[in-house]
Amino acid sequence: MTDMLDMPxxxxxxxxxxxxxxxxxxxLVSASAIAFALTGVLTKSIHANPLxxxxxxxxxGSILISFYVLRRRRRSGGREGxxxxxxxxxxxxxxxAASIAFISxxxxxxxxxxxxxxxxxxxxxxxxxxxxxxxKFRLQTMVAAAVSLCGVAIMxxxxxxxxxxxxxxxxxxxxxxxxxxxxxxxxxRDSPVVWxxxxxxxxxxxxxxxxxxxxxxxxxxxVLLATFGCSFALASILWTEGSRLIPSAEAGLLGSAExxxxxxxxxxxxxxxxxxxxxxxxxxxxxxxxAHAGRDWLKAxxxxx
Numbered sequence: 001m002t003d004m005l006d007m008p009x010x011x012x013x014x015x016x017x018x019x020x021x022x023x024x025x026x027x028l029v030s031a032s033a034i035a036f037a038l039t040g041v042l043t044k045s046i047h048a049n050p051l052x053x054x055x056x057x058x059x060x061g062s063i064l065i066s067f068y069v070l071r072r073r074r075r076s077g078g079r080e081g082x083x084x085x086x087x088x089x090x091x092x093x094x095x096x097a098a099s100i101a102f103i104s105x106x107x108x109x110x111x112x113x114x115x116x117x118x119x120x121x122x123x124x125x126x127x128x129x130x131x132x133x134x135x136k137f138r139l140q141t142m143v144a145a146a147v148s149l150c151g152v153a154i155m156x157x158x159x160x161x162x163x164x165x166x167x168x169x170x171x172x173x174x175x176x177x178x179x180x181x182x183x184x185x186x187x188x189r190d191s192p193v194v195w196x197x198x199x200x201x202x203x204x205x206x207x208x209x210x211x212x213x214x215x216x217x218x219x220x221x222x223v224l225l226a227t228f229g230c231s232f233a234l235a236s237i238l239w240t241e242g243s244r245l246i247p248s249a250e251a252g253l254l255g256s257a258e259x260x261x262x263x264x265x266x267x268x269x270x271x272x273x274x275x276x277x278x279x280x281x282x283x284x285x286x287x288x289x290x291a292h293a294g295r296d297w298l299k300a301x302x303x304x305x
Contacts, residue, residue: 055212
């Protein structure tokens with residue numbers, strides 16, 4: 001009888017729990033976007049070369065992400081495996097290669113260019129998925145991809161005369177690598193993605209240790225490198241936890257906020273003002289990205305009602 005009397009109270013508390021969970025997810029994903037947006041500022045503030053930066057970012061990042069994965073595994077009673085297999089190793093190696101291009105791109109072009117070009121990765125992923133595995137390519141994605149491609153063409157075209165073409169090219173290469181990473185993650189759903197991310201970061205540390213001289217850095221750069229590694233790990237963890245609590249469409253929309261934050265941080269901390277071509281091209285890409293993500297979010301929201 002007591003349980004029956006308590007039932008209305010339990011039913012009333014259920015929506016409140018769902019709302020609190022969703023709010024927490026929004027906060028975590030938004031915070032991860034802000035942490036990711038610091039990448040450009042930190043990269044340009046560190047005087048070391050790109051391989052040294054990826055080396056130390058990988059060192060600090062791999063340690064923190066490994067602690068997170070092991071803690072989650074202990075809480076789950078050991079149900080989450082740590083065996084990568086060839087699929088997990090493929091994720092780790094591909095992610096490491098994309099990271100090198102990502103960090104290098106910031107050294108050779110504007111933060112705004114890299115951030116905006118990277119924002120097109122969902123569209124490139126959709127195109128690659130269609131070409132590689134014949135995944136259906138939606139009309140709205142095709143239109144958004146075409147519009148964003150025009151914006152990127154304006155930005156990259158402007159780099160022909162001001163010496164930023166190499167950096168823009170690296171950003172495009174990194175974006176293609178990230179898009180391929182998304183496809184691999186979807187195809188290998190059983191692979192431990194977060195653990196593969198930790199291994200990927202450690203591979204960058206090993207590569208940097210043997211290829212460059214990671215100890216030849218100033219005390220100032222050591223502090224910034226440690227901050228970089230921690231922010232990378234924090235962003236990865238926040239995204240992993242937050243995206244579990246909200247629909248993927250909403251997580252994608254909130255994650256898009258990384259781009260304007262990256263441009264804002266570059267303006268605030270570096271005084272970096274991109275040229276007019278980057279502003280125009282970036283505005284076109286952002287309109288396409290937010291319109292596409294917003295449409296998916298509205299569609300998902302109406303489906304839940």
